């Protein structure tokens with residue numbers, strides 16, 4: 597499962613919902629795999645406000661991945677500054693389709709969409725329940741008595 | 744007519760095969776009136792990407808259709824799709840269906856997150872979903888005995904195939920809805936206000952005539968001020984108990 601997915605998941609136990617420690621879930625004993633994909637700049641720019649940035653940074657640290665910047669990048673940070681010569685600056689703005697991803701965009705893309713947990717556990721910070729990840733699929737089913 | 748995603752790799756002995764209910768969802772979500780509604784709500788290309796959750800993805804045909812036709816349905820490509828199913832075999836099959844459809848039709852511009860194995864939306868972060876879709880087990884029939892779930896949810900140890908009993912159990916999960924066919928749907932309806940984003944969340948839930956759709960809609964409208972529930976699709980051609988409707992649930996923004 598992709599690290600981006602962790603942005604939308606929490607502990608499945610009802611009584612944890614009101615406990616802020618139940619988000620994010622913490623990967624443990626994770627085997628990571630990189631699944632390459634094309635950088636999707638329009639998506640990255642638009643998803644920024646929906647990312648829980650501090651939590652995402654924490655997950656990267658826990659997984660021993662390169663550190664993310666302390667504050668979320670702006671959409672402009674994700675675009676490679678144009679290498680065009682001065683004469684072209686007052687021409688029409690570059691069409692969206694021609695924008696190139698900056699290194700920041702590529703790094704974010706790698707973390708969110710290419711870094712996948714193949715095996716391991718996701719642990720709730722509130723109740724410490726462990727959810728298994730097997731063959732890339734996280735299992736949030738609870739034994740009957742916990743539901 | 745938009746193409747139906749390919750599900751030819753799915754083993755329908757233990758994963759729900761796309762049927763009239765699945766196709767009604769595809770037709771409704773791509774109908775002129777629904778695409779107009781959704782584009783009005785989500786079409787602004789500078790707003791954040793709509794996050795779509797389908798619970799009970801089965802083969803993945805519905806989620807794949809939404810992901811692969813993001814542009815037609817939402818008026819934008821950057822839609823994020825996420826799924827859950829109680830059946831782990833369905834989770835894997837659906838992930839493959841969505842990935843394939845996105846690559847083929849959207850050239851990777853719409854983004855598929857994952858399908859997780861879980862009970863309804865119990866593991867979804869509160870207020871994080873913009874569009875929710877559910878084709879539930881809606882047939883009035885006794886619910887299967889869930890105490891066998893853990894054993895039946897994985898390939899038997901050391902075997903390459905599932906047993907007949909296992910397959911029957913997994914298929915029962917896909918259609919049996921308990922009393923009035925509403926036991927699973929009622930549990931899901933109770934979770935909807937909690938998972939939808941406050942400003943633009945919207946849900947589509949399929950019901951059959953025996954679920955008593957008019958009563959269900961009335962109950963939703965009583966959730967609180969602004970909650971709306973309307974039938975926005977139906978397969979009324981056939982009489983009888985499997986007459987199906989799609990109910991759109993949302994909060995009026997005014």
Ligand SMILES: C[S@@+](CC[C@H](N)C(=O)[O-])C[C@H]1O[C@@H](n2cnc3c(N)ncnc32)[C@H](O)[C@@H]1O
Nearest residue numbers: 759765799800801828829830862863878879917
């Ligand atoms: C009628 S099938 C729909 C499948 C697919 N969405 C379609 O439209 O073809 C219902 C699906 O819900 C799943 N399901 C049943 N109970 C569930 C639960 N408690 N949590 C998550 N999924 C569930 C079943 O495994 C099945 O895949």
Ligand SMILES: [Zn+2]
Nearest residue numbers: 607612720723
């Ligand atoms: Zn917990």
